[in-house]
Every structure is written in structure tokens, then in C-alpha cells.
Amino acid sequence: MQAQAASRLGCQVRTLEKTADCPAASVVHDHKVGDWNDPDTLIEWAKGCDLITLENEFVEAESLAKLEESGFPVIPTSATMAAVQDKWIQKQRLKEQGLPVPVFESVSSQECIKKFGEKLGWPLVLKKRKQGYDGKGNATIRNPESIQEAWSAMGSGKYPLYVEAFCPFVKELAVMVVRSVSGDHTEYPVVETVQKDHICHVVTAPCSIDAAQQKKASALARSAIEAVQALGCFGVEMFLTREGEILINELAPRVHNSGHYTIEACPCSQFENHIRSILGWPLGDTSLVKPAAVMINLLGVGEGPPLPQGINEALQNADVHLHIYGKSDSRKGRKMGHLTLIGDHMEETTQQAISLASQLVFGNA
Amino acid sequence: MQAQAASRLGCQVRTLEKTADCPAASVVHDHKVGDWNDPDTLIEWAKGCDLITLENEFVEAESLAKLEESGFPVIPTSATMAAVQDKWIQKQRLKEQGLPVPVFESVSSQECIKKFGEKLGWPLVLKKRKQGYDGKGNATIRNPESIQEAWSAMGSGKYPLYVEAFCPFVKELAVMVVRSVSGDHTEYPVVETVQKDHICHVVTAPCSIDAAQQKKASALARSAIEAVQALGCFGVEMFLTREGEILINELAPRVHNSGHYTIEACPCSQFENHIRSILGWPLGDTSLVKPAAVMINLLGVGEGPPLPQGINEALQNADVHLHIYGKSDSRKGRKMGHLTLIGDHMEETTQQAISLASQLVFGNA
Numbered sequence: 257m258q259a260q261a262a263s264r265l266g267c268q269v270r271t272l273e274k275t276a277d278c279p280a281a282s283v284v285h286d287h288k289v290g291d292w293n294d295p296d297t298l299i300e301w302a303k304g305c306d307l308i309t310l311e312n313e314f315v316e317a318e319s320l321a322k323l324e325e326s327g328f329p330v331i332p333t334s335a336t337m338a339a340v341q342d343k344w345i346q347k348q349r350l351k352e353q354g355l356p357v358p359v360f361e362s363v364s365s366q367e368c369i370k371k372f373g374e375k376l377g378w379p380l381v382l383k384k385r386k387q388g389y390d391g392k393g394n395a396t397i398r399n400p401e402s403i404q405e406a407w408s409a410m411g412s413g414k415y416p417l418y419v420e421a422f423c424p425f426v427k428e429l430a431v432m433v434v435r436s437v438s439g440d441h442t443e444y445p446v447v448e449t450v451q452k453d454h455i456c457h458v459v460t461a462p463c464s465i466d467a468a469q470q471k472k473a474s475a476l477a478r479s480a481i482e483a484v485q486a487l488g489c490f491g492v493e494m495f496l497t498r499e500g501e502i503l504i505n506e507l508a509p510r511v512h513n514s515g516h517y518t519i520e521a522c523p524c525s526q527f528e529n530h531i532r533s534i535l536g537w538p539l540g541d542t543s544l545v546k547p548a549a550v551m552i553n554l555l556g557v558g559e560g561p562p563l564p565q566g567i568n569e570a571l572q573n574a575d576v577h578l579h580i581y582g583k584s585d586s587r588k589g590r591k592m593g594h595l596t597l598i599g600d601h602m603e604e605t606t607q608q609a610i611s612l613a614s615q616l617v618f619g620n621a
Numbered sequence: 622m623q624a625q626a627a628s629r630l631g632c633q634v635r636t637l638e639k640t641a642d643c644p645a646a647s648v649v650h651d652h653k654v655g656d657w658n659d660p661d662t663l664i665e666w667a668k669g670c671d672l673i674t675l676e677n678e679f680v681e682a683e684s685l686a687k688l689e690e691s692g693f694p695v696i697p698t699s700a701t702m703a704a705v706q707d708k709w710i711q712k713q714r715l716k717e718q719g720l721p722v723p724v725f726e727s728v729s730s731q732e733c734i735k736k737f738g739e740k741l742g743w744p745l746v747l748k749k750r751k752q753g754y755d756g757k758g759n760a761t762i763r764n765p766e767s768i769q770e771a772w773s774a775m776g777s778g779k780y781p782l783y784v785e786a787f788c789p790f791v792k793e794l795a796v797m798v799v800r801s802v803s804g805d806h807t808e809y810p811v812v813e814t815v816q817k818d819h820i821c822h823v824v825t826a827p828c829s830i831d832a833a834q835q836k837k838a839s840a841l842a843r844s845a846i847e848a849v850q851a852l853g854c855f856g857v858e859m860f861l862t863r864e865g866e867i868l869i870n871e872l873a874p875r876v877h878n879s880g881h882y883t884i885e886a887c888p889c890s891q892f893e894n895h896i897r898s899i900l901g902w903p904l905g906d907t908s909l910v911k912p913a914a915v916m917i918n919l920l921g922v923g924e925g926p927p928l929p930q931g932i933n934e935a936l937q938n939a940d941v942h943l944h945i946y947g948k949s950d951s952r953k954g955r956k957m958g959h960l961t962l963i964g965d966h967m968e969e970t971t972q973q974a975i976s977l978a979s980q981l982v983f984g985n986a
Contacts, residue, residue: 259648260625260628260629260648263625263647263648263947264625264944264945265943265944265945266927266928266945266946266947266958267947268647268947269647281650282628282633282634282649282650283624283625283628283648283649283650284647284648285646285647285648520888523885523939523940523942524939532936537932537933537936538933538936538937538939539939540936540939540940541939541940545910562631563631567902568902568903571897571902571903571905572903574888574889574903574904574905574906575888575905575906577888578630579629579630580629580630580631581631582628582631582632582633593631
């Protein structure tokens with residue numbers, strides 16, 4: 257989706273991925289296969305590129321710094337990526353700026369976790385400082401007896417870890433913020449995300465919170481990405497607590513699943529605004545074109561082809577926007593596509609979107 | 622744009638073009654360079670494809686028939702393309718179905734042209750039966766004395782020609798019609814096209830004609846594509862005369878410049894509906910999301926790079942949708958991109974769009 261937005265603006269896109277048959281390979285000018293953390297591979301790949309940007313957070317900041325040292329502009333910068341990739345450093349940065357985050361602490365042993373729990377109560381969340389996504393790299397610890405299990409699940413100390421107070425939220429919020437190399441910035445509406453098995457399942461825009469809370473969430477999101485000197489489009493995930501407090505959960509240094517709805521629901525999508533922001537072009541309109549937008553991820557239910565069953569049924573609704581990612585095959589839990597529905601009433605639009613998504617089945621259960 | 626819509630629906634796209642650096646090459650899974658009229662090249666290229674479709678009308682029907690004989694499904698079919706490519710046959714088909722077309726006649730000499738003019742009056746338009754587009758392949762004959770010049774310009778009888786009464790229109794109309802392999806069909810709104818130097822310059826949707834005329838134009842367009850047993854998305858160009866009569870000018874057997882506005886102005890674009898129609902999937906909503914949509918083609922004013930000057934100025938309008946085609950370079954008169962603006966009032970939207978387009982300059986005059 258990022259590459260398509262760039263192509264529409266006249267850019268030629270070259271990608272680097274670990275596999276030849278990734279979805280991006282089918283829609284770009286030039287696709288290379290290689291290890292994105294090997295500086296030599298990166299530099300060879302980058303030759304001839306005017307600008308380098310990221311679509312995931314897994315290319316190590318050290319490798320990106322090597323690109324910068326070789327004269328290739330990278331946006332967001334390696335310094336920003338270093339601050340975001342290590343979630344403990346990320347949280348430290350946010351905390352240093354006075355931004356609200358759950359209580360957290362770096363831990364190096366089961367004993368540290370136990371002490372943290374005794375001080376703050378249970379449950380806790382044990383997290384890898386790096387490389388986690390979609391719930392991978394997190395383990396919830398409900399009581400002292402389950403420390404051992406979580407510790408093993410997170411590699412028994414093999415990776416740097418931190419522990420965090422479990423935040424009993426009433427809603428999970430997200431905001432996409434765009435910050436341009438020109439100094440401009442803009443924010444998309446505050447959305448609500450509903451996770452299922454730690455994977456973003458439904459996104460509703462706008463979130464049903466009052467205007468003051470929306471304003472607060474939006475301002476927090478903007479401050480959060482300023483705290484890491486972000487450039488480009490960043491996602492900011494937040495918790496809304498029972499008490500109406502908003503805490504920052506984490507940053508995504510890239511376009512984000514919670515912003516896919518913007519393709520149809522906003523005049524300018526997160527993908528186009530990311531490209532505009534890194535080129536220093538004026539940013540596009542981020543408002544909603546209809547009062548309600550709902551995005552639902554379509555996950556594989558099992559192995560099978562990359563096209564879903566039920567297309568003929570689902571597309572009977574002439575307004576549904578279906579995106580099929582063209583992955584090599586379906587697997588249980590794999591993100592195979594998404595759908596977006598925009599409408600005039602949130603409840604009706606959500607019910608319709610859920611019903612449509614249930615008709616589209618990737619793979620065999 | 623066609624390839625991007627197909628990719629979004631999970632298709633892998635393979636293209637065949639005469640050059641390696643055409644815009645499509647940068648956004649498809651696999652691009653081959655070759656002569657699309659050589660049956661061996663076509664068949665070799667088609668191996669592994671599930672379905673073949675067209676994005677221009679220049680692949681000869683005979684070559685497409687060879688593909689079909691080799692077992693490859695082609696939509697629209699070679700039979701339809703044979704009826705559309707030869708504009709004299711196209712007009713015959715429309716006339717046979719009782720559809721209104723300007724008076725026309727096949728001609729093989731200057732004498733025939735003179736007789737036609739004496740019978741019907743001047744001016745006339747001399748046209749090549751095949752391969753014309755954007756005014757290439759047409760010559761207006763204002764009086765008997767200019768027959769010689771037009772005859773030479775059209776190849777002095779080297780190509781099959783026909784002559785047509787000049788239609789003194791007050792507006793040029795166009796409708797995109799989608800006809801699915803499933804039997805479904807849908808039409809986009811009737812638009813007005815304004816040509817400049819025989820190239821589509823501005824498209825306004827909807828056209829400012831009354832509801833009865835809109836209905837008539839839409840019905841004529843549908844009948845016209847049925848007359849050639851079209852499948853897929855077809856453009857129908859029409860003339861509205863001073864007397865309120867609507868005549869069919871010609872068919873475009875593919876997505877069409879007069880339908881580019883549908884990307885942002887309709888829930889489902891002409892590109893997506895073309896793909897849906899050839900796959901037999903239900904068709905998407907073709908209504909306008911706002912009361913006014915204006916598309917303006919951006920032509921090169923001279924030689925230069927494929928990115929325009931004036932991007933920073935034009936994108937100050939946060940609502941403009943800019944498409945840059947990524948052609949190798951700018952040349953005078955070359956279609957380098959387009960912009961679309963949607964709004965609540967046609968006059969205001971048109972004025973804004975014209976002003977924005979004037980800021981975007983490809984190449985040096």
C-alpha cells in the first residue's frame with residue numbers, strides 16, 4: 257500500500273525484503289532479496305536511491321546508521337529508530353518528556369520481576385525490549401507463581417527484557433501522526449482498536465470518546481512522536497483507563513494497521529501523507545469523509561490459497577472496500593487482507609463490516 | 622492504475638508493452654517487453670496467466686484470436702475488439718442496432734469524399750478506420766478545396782478510411798459502462814469532456830444536463846456496448862447537439878481517461894470495476910461521493926523530468942488528488958499525470974481545479 261501511494265506520486269520504488277514472493281514485490285519497480293541487517297547488502301541495494309524509508313521497525317538502527325554514514329538519507333532517521341526499536345528506551349524518552357506511560361522497569365532476573373510485582377501488584381506484563389509485534393514478545397504474569405513460565409517464554413534472560421504494570425484499560429486508542437521534513441505536521445482522527453489474540457482486529461474511526469479526550473489523545477500522540485524526533489507517519493497506541501486517564505502504550509515508527517482505514521475514509525491516506533512528509537511536500541487532508549469508518553483485518557483460518565472464499569457474497573454490498581494482500585498462501589492467523597466500510601452511523605457500519613468480514617474466509621479451518 | 626486496482630484485489634499482474642520503461646512496468650509483478658501483435662510473443666507471454674485483458678485498443682483482434690485459439694481467455698473478446706478497432710465496422714454495428722450516429726460512409730478516393738460532401742454539406746471529418754486516438758487519425762475537411770490536404774495527411778489511401786458528417790455539438794459527453802461476465806452491468810455518471818487540441822483536457826462529473834438527457838445518454842451508452850457484446854469497462858463518447866439530440870461518437874474498449882475521476886469520486890473506481898467485471902465478481906458502487914468532481918489532464922509543455930514544477934504550490938490545497946504517471950520524461954503534449962478535485966459546487970470546484978493544474982508544469986516550454 258505504501259509502494260502504491262509512492263508510485264501514484266511518480267516515485268519509482270525499490271524494496272528490500274527477505275523473500276522474493278512478499279506482497280510488495282508485485283507492485284514495485286525493483287525488488288531485491290537480502291538480509292536488511294547486513295550493511296553491505298543495504299548499501300549495495302541503496303545505490304541509486306534518492307531517499308530511503310521504512311515500512312517495518314525491524315531493520316536495526318545500527319544498520320540504518322551505516323546507510324546514513326554512506327551518504328544515503330534515511331527517514332525516519334537511525335537515531336529515531338534507535339529510540340523506538342528498544343521499547344525500554346522508547347518508554348524512557350516518553351517519561352523524560354513528562355508523557356504518561358504505565359510504570360515500567362528494566363529486569364534482568366526473575367527476582368527483579370517478583371520485586372516489581374510486590375511493589376505494584378499483579379498482573380504484570382513481561383516484554384522483550386526489541387523485535388516484538390502483534391503480541392509476540394509479550395507475556396502476561398498474573399501472579400508470582402507464573403513468573404517462571406513467562407520468563408521461559410521470553411527466552412530465560414537471553415534477550416533484554418522489561419516489565420510493565422498491566423494497564424486495565426476500557427479502550428485502546430490509536431492516532432496516526434505525520435511529521436514532515438518541512439516542519440509541517442498533521443494528525444488523523446483518534447480511533448479505537450479492538451485486539452483479538454494480540455492482533456489488531458477491528459478499527460473504528462472516530463473513537464467514541466468526548467471531544468476533550470480526543471483533543472488530549474491527539475496532543476499526546478503528537479508529543480510522543482516529537483519525543484523521538486520522528487519524521488514521517490507514525491502510529492501511537494494508547495490506553496484509556498476507567499478513570500479517563502490516557503496512557504501511551506507504544507509507538508509504531510511507520511504506517512500502521514490502525515491507519516489502513518484512511519485509504520478510503522480520508523481525502524489523503526496515511527500512505528500518501530507518509531510519502532509527502534518524507535519528500536517535504538505539503539500534507540493532505542486527514543479528516544473523515546463520512547461520520548463512520550470501520551476497518552477489519554482478515555486473518556487466515558488455516559492453510560489454503562491467498563484468495564478468500566465468500567467474495568461473491570461479501571461484494572454484494574456495493575460499498576465494501578476489499579484489500580487482498582496477495583501473500584503466497586494462507587496460514588492460520590496470517591493477515592491476508594482487510595476490508596473497510598464507511599457510513600453515516602457507527603453502530604450500523606460496524607455491524608455490517610463484521611458481517612461482511614465473517615463471509616470472507618481464507619484457508620480451511 | 623489498472624494494475625494497481627488488480628493488485629489490491631489480490632491479483633498478480635503481468636504486462637506486455639513495447640518498452641521497458643513504461644509506467645505500468647513499475648507497478649506490476651512481471652513486465653515483459655515485446656511486440657503485442659506477434660502471436661508467438663503473445664502466447665509465450667500469456668503462459669501461466671489465468672485471464673488476459675486490455676488496457677489499450679491497439680492489439681489487433683486477429684492476434685487476440687490466436688490467444689483465444691490457444692486456450693487463453695481474453696476479455697473483452699477478440700470478436701468485440703474486431704468490432705471496435707475498425708471504426709467503420711463499429712459505427713455500422715451501432716447503426717444496425719438503431720443507435721444514433723453521425724452520417725458516415727467508407728471512402729476509397731478523393732472523388733468519394735467530394736460526393737459525400739456535396740450530398741451532406743461541409744465540413745466533413747476524414748478518419749482512419751483503425752489506430753486513431755487523441756485526434757491522431759482524423760482530419761477535418763472544411764470545403765472541397767481542402768480534400769487533397771486531408772487525403773495526404775491520412776496517408777493518400779494507404780489505410781482504409783471513412784468520412785463522417787461533422788457534428789456541431791454543444792457538449793461532448795462520456796459514460797463509462799461496466800458489463801460483467803456474470804451478466805451484471807452498471808454505469809458511471811454522464812460526464813462532460815472538454816478537449817483541447819483533440820486531447821481530453823477537463824472532465825466534469827456529473828454533466829450539467831437535465832435528468833431526462835442523463836438517463837437517455839446512459840441508456841444509449843449501455844446499448845452501444847451491448848451492440849459490440851462488450852465485457853469489462855468501456856467508455857462511450859457522445860455528442861450533444863444544439864437540438865438536444867445525442868449521437869454516439871465512438872467507443873473505447875477499456876478504462877478511459879474520462880473515467881479517471883472515479884478513483885476518488887466514486888466508492889468503486891472504473892479500474893476496480895473492470896477487474897471485478899472480468900472476474901465475474903459483484904460490481905461496486907458507481908455513484909458520486911460528492912456533488913462535483915473535476916479531472917484535469919496534465920500535459921508536458923516541453924522536454925524535462927517526469928516530475929512537475931509547482932508541486933509545493935499546488936499541494937497547498939489539501940484536497941487535491943495528484944497522480945503522476947512516472948513516465949521516463951516529459952515531452953510537449955505528453956500526458957504526464959492528472960489531478961482530481963471533488964467538491965460541493967461544480968463551478969467553484971472547476972475553477973479551483975483549473976487554477977491548481979496551471980501551477981503544475983511538466984518540462985520547459
